[in-house]
Amino acid sequence: MIGSWYLLIPVLLPILSGLAVCFLKPFEDMKKRNLFTLCVMVVNVLALLPVIFSGEMTLTLFTLSDSLPIFLHTDTLGKIFAAVMAFVWAAAGAYSFEYMAHEENQKRYYSFYLCTLGVLMALCFAGSIVTFYMFYEFMTLLTVPMVMHTGKKDAVAAGIKYLIYSVVGASLALLGIFLLSPYVSTLAFTVGGVLDAAKTAGHEGFILTVTFLMIIGFGTKAGMFPLHGWLPTAHPAAPSPASAVLSGIITKAGVLGVIRLMYCFVGAEFLRGSWVQTAFMCLTLFTVFMGSLLAFKEGGLKKRLAYSSVSQLSYVLLGVASMHPLGFTGALLHVVAHSLIKDTLFMSAGAIIHKTGKTQVAELEGIGKQMPVVMWCFTLASVGLVGIPPCLGFVSKWYLAQGALNMTGVTSFFSWLAPAVLLISALLTAGYLLPISIRGFFPGHDEEGKLKFFEKCEPTHVMLIPLILLTALSILAGMFPGSLVELFSALADVLM
Amino acid sequence: MAILPILVFGPMVMAAVCYLIGRKSKQGRDLAVALTGMATFALCALTWNSEASFSLEGFCGLGLHLKVDGFRSLYACIAAFMWMMSGIFSHEYFAHYHNRNRYFFFNLMTLGATLGVFLSDDLYTTFIFFEIMSLTSYTWVAQEETPGAMRAAATYLAVAVIGGLTTLMGLFLIWHELGTLSFTGIREVMATYQGNITLAVWLTLVGFAAKAGLFPLHIWLPKAHPVAPAPASALLSGILTKSGVFGLIVICANLMPHNAAFGNALLVLAVITMFLGALLALFSVDLKRTLACSSMSQIGFITVGLSMMVLLGEDGSLAAYGTVMHMMNHSLIKLVLFMAAGVVYMNLHKLDLNEIRGFGRKKPVLHIAFLLGALSIGCIPPIGSGYNSKSLLHEAILELVHHLEAHGHSALPYRITEILFLISGGLTVAYMTKLYICIFWEKNPVHQEKYDGMKHYISKTSALVLLLSSLVLPFLGALPEMLMTPVGVRSAAFFGQEVLHHEIPYFGAANLIGAAQSIGIGLVVYFAIVRPLLMKKVDGVRVYVNRWPAWLDLENAVYRPILLDFLPGLIVGAVRFLCELPERIVLFLRGTAFRKRQKLHPVPVGNRITYGIGTALNSIAVALNATFLRNRPLRTDFEYVLDASWRELTQGTHRITASMSFGLLLMCIGLFITCMYLLRQ
Secondary structure (H helix, E strand, C coil): CCCHHHHHHHHHHHHHHHHHHHHCHHHHCHHHHHHHHHHHHHHHHHHHHHHHHCCCCEEEEEEEECCEEEEEECCHHHHHHHHHHHHHHHHHHHHHHHHHCCCCCHHHHHHHHHHHHHHHHHHHCECEHHHHHHHHHHHHHHHHHHHCCCCCHHHHHHHHHHHHHHHHHHHHHHHHHHHHHHHECCCECCCCCCECHHHHCCCHHHHHHHHHHHHHHHHHHCCCCCCCCHHHHHHHHCCHHHHHHHHHHHHHHHHHHHHHHHHHHHCHHHHCCCHHHHHHHHHHHHHHHHHHHHHHHCCEHHHHHHHHHHHHHHHHHHHHHHCCHHHHHHHHHHHHHHHHHHHHHHHHHHHHHHHHCCCEHHHCCCHHHHCHHHHHHHHHHHHHHHCCCCCHHHHHHHHHHHHHHHCCCCCHHHHHHHHHHHHHHHHHHHHHHHHHHHHHHCCCECCCCCECCCCCCCCCHHHHHHHHHHHHHHHHHHHCCHHHHHHHHHHHHHHC | CCHHHHHHHHHHHHHHHHHHHHHHCHHHHHHHHHHHHHHHHHHHHHCCCCCEEEEECCCCCCCEEEEECHHHHHHHHHHHHHHHHHHHHHHHHCCCCCCHHHHHHHHHHHHHHHHHHHHECEHHHHHHHHHHHHHHHHHHHHCCCCHHHHHHHHHHHHHHHHHHHHHHHHHHHHHHHHCCCEHHHHHHHHHHCCCCCHHHHHHHHHHHHHHHCCCCCCCHHHHHHHHCCHHHHHHHHHHHHHHHHHHHHHHHHHHCCCCHHHHHHHHHHHHHHHHHHHHHHHHCCEHHHHHHHHHHHHHHHHHHHHHHHHHHHHHCHHHHHHHHHHHHHHHHHHHHHHHHHHHHHHHHCCCEHHHHCCCCCCCHHHHHHHHHHHHHHCCCCCCCHHHHHHHHHHHHHHHHHHHHHHCCCCCHHHHHHHHHHHHHHHHHHHHHHHHHHHHHCCCCCCCHHHHHHCCCCCCHHHHHHHHHHHHHHHHHHHCHHHHHHHHHHHHCCCCCCCCCCCCCCCCCHHHHHHHHHHHHHHHHHHHHHHHHHCEEEECCEEEECCCCCCCCCHHHHHHHHHHHHHHHHHHHHHHHHHHHHHHHHHHHHHHCCCCCCCCCCCCCCCCHHHHHHHHHHHHHHHHHHHCCCCCCCCCCCHHHHHHHHHHHHHHHHHHHHHHHHHHHHHHHHHHHHHHHHHHHC
16 A cells, blocks of 8 residues: 555656756756656556546645645546546657757647646645645646647647637636535535535526536537637647647646536536536537537648537537536546547648648548558548447447437437437548548559559657557457446446 | 358459469469459358358448348359459450559459458348449449540549438438338338338449449449450449349348338339330440440340239249349340440451441351350240349239239230330330341441451450350250259249249240240331431431430539539538638628728838937938048938838747737636636626
8 A cells, every 4th residue: 555645657757757857957958868767757657547447535735724734635537537648648748759859949849748647646636625626727837838839820729729729718717616616515626525514505507607607617618619719729830749748738628627527526417408418518518529520621730629629528518518427438538539539630630731731631642552550550540430330439339329329318309419419520520531531542643544552651669659550459459448437337336 | 151251352452463463474463363263262262151150340330231141142142153253354355544453453342342342141231342342343334435425434423422321321210210221121110110211222222333333323334344354344234233132132022021012112123224225225326335235135124024013912933933034044145145246346446337337247256245245145946044133024024914803903004014024125126136247247438358368367366255154044044943043943032032943934825925926026126116217318328326315414414513513513502601601700890890090100111129220320320421431331221221120020920929929818818817707706
């Protein structure tokens, strides 16, 4: 058994290393810095293992007042998110070494990259809503420089847009914390909610409204309509490894926020059957459809993927909104699936941009002949995102749909609509992803009737290994999701 | 039993192996592909008389369930046989193709997936392999990468994806309603089920019907076949469509066993498919397109059999026999016919009837193979194997008619079905006669000498494969009691029907009369319609013309406009407006309420500080110029220099720091207020 102080390691190790990268002389050298960064991320994943496999732990960091401790607490939900985040963060970090090699200010990038990892770990294990909020804001601020990295005008503008959206969303959440605090017994996350029945009597309508605002607030990070606008702007501007983690990981923090709020703060019982559930469901359904449709119409590769993220994240939120164990299991499965798949897609897109400089979908003719391994990963990930078996995207969709069909509390209209929207969105997903692979692998003939020839320009192993690893995992996890499903449905049963 | 996963996953592993071999040696790869086909066929044959099941719990969530029994081992054998034959044939056919490695990789992947479909024991497993099969077979259609091929392939993929997702929706609902997807489980639950599951069944049906080529989802068939390589066409038409039929059988036998409404609706679709396919085939002037439309028509015949089985309920054994026999016949026939078409194509690289006419003259191997195939599909007794199965289907329709009339009901719709059945049979005879006479009897007005000189038009191996495949057919046709009845017997259980115990009069008077009627109609159509109406004289030579109006194409007239233009145009505008709404509001506010005010006292150059320091420095400079620096006066205007450097300094960092501090500030204020608020309590 390890002491609760151990929790400081996954949090402080990356943060201190990030500072070290920033300020220590030896890390001016690229090779040393990359090696160090990789080691820190791998050690972080390993250091997380004891936390994951031991019981629940609590560690108070400091107290703002006697009634307001800032503390960490490890529960299953946090462990799941932390594991996914740490792993994918490391993979994307390893990938970035080649991509960033020719960029300026790498030191700054890796410094923020490592610090964000530490903050994310703290965010996952946050024990109270104030702690969560604090690290949530840290995360936003630390990721802004990654979006602005290139320093070009559009990147800076995108960074500011990202910041403003995030701050607006977070302040909605903050406002909610103020307004709800009179009605709660504690601010610590508790399964089943912390609302004090005696205090809430008569104020249900008010509390529901505030909860809805908070959902929108946390939903901002998860790209939920109406505050999704930052995603399609920030992703194309950021360097590809940053887009990958932004879309794959940072957005998941928003999802975690919504889950914490609904199941550990306000409580599932209070929300089930209320108008908030219906309204939340409507927003997610609309976002699913909107994201897919706009991605279908979008010509820029990374922007298309960004819209796709908007859509896919609302799959997750839809599962959360269904408030049914099956749907919740599906949501968590989709968190894993989307993290793996979207990272693969962004990393492939990054490899394409890095090697060929092409950013528009229309220019990608024959790309599969140029970089077959990258495009194979891209294709398999696409197939997974569409939800074609045996990828994890299929399994998660199955659970999401079953959750929607079984859910109670919302009019039965939604039980039908939700799976239908999921499938229409899947169709659009096929429509915006598969043609890229098709044109990439089947470039056709030139004017003289000869098959077009393309020079190979595969990136190095540094880029390929993380890419292949994530792709393989997304398929293997889809084939054998047994343990994941068991874990998630056990958690879902506890939370419901 | 370990043989089942080997059958399914073995070819997939071999696909990768063959790919790797192919990078070193083309010959070795072709050999490996052929050997894989043979080994798979041998393994399938081993399961002929055994019953075994295999399950891998938790695979993809609900687990993988495979089972082999009478019908499934039959179809696994047929699939493996067709792959083996077409695989060997491919060696010559693909000799001058590019990207062969890709083709063979996906070819073997599809073999594994197809066996997975035919060996599946629950709809979940069926669906998993069905989807894999749809995706991997895409590459067959797109293989040549011509614009036509790419367009047809896009249609194929779109139909497969839309169909697959609709089926998935159906499976969601079935699982939700019944709680099981295993074939036997569904049958047991349905025996006592009271609810309404019609919608779920129809949704599930869509994907399978699309793959089978049932109207109105047949659109991919006539487009995909002419552009796909011939061995792939043979498999697409002979086996992949049957995987769709497999799904239909599962639905008919387990979900809707005695549902008259369902049977009637399916019958309508089946009859339209059967008749329309035959009609399209008659009008077509492209060899492979004719065969593709013929496939569609034959799938219609098979589905008529299925709907008869549903309508007849417990007495549907005869219909079930007819259905499975016709499936088998059609698979084997199309293998022969498409390989024959492949022989034509690999020599001439043309498929237009006017171009290829006369090619078959003086080429006995091709002639025999094609003739045997044509006789079989035209149902000419006694060597046409199609005759036996179609007779049973015909008998099943008559059985239903008699049954209804004996109970005093009107049987008019089924009388009409019977008439259309016979006419479609006649049309089959007509279009096969058209092809046969065109290729093997008529002389080519231009190239006949060149065609006659092509002595080495086929390699010995390919000729052997072609002959072997075609020589199966007359045996099936002439010895139905020995070869066909056992097929029905072993399949009855899968169709949910009893085994028939009485003798089946294959060559009874009624059946022979039916065949004679069809042949009669066919000859009349050929001589009264095809020759006078579908051919015209150009420069004294009669040529085949396509009289089918070009606008009458379901895909181009309906599906593409609706799905690609109308719907997106309608919805995208609305969605985009909503999507941009928050930003539009911000822009609107910026333009009105928060417009930046004009500066009241503009500073001449730069801001106050730079201006002040700059002015001071300038005056010092003037003083210096007047005194110490009289020889080398300073000409710098410090107001401008300072302003420029100031701007340079601020521009890069200003925005970043401003926004960072803004965010930090807000967070601090937030935390502060939280603390204050909580402390107060």
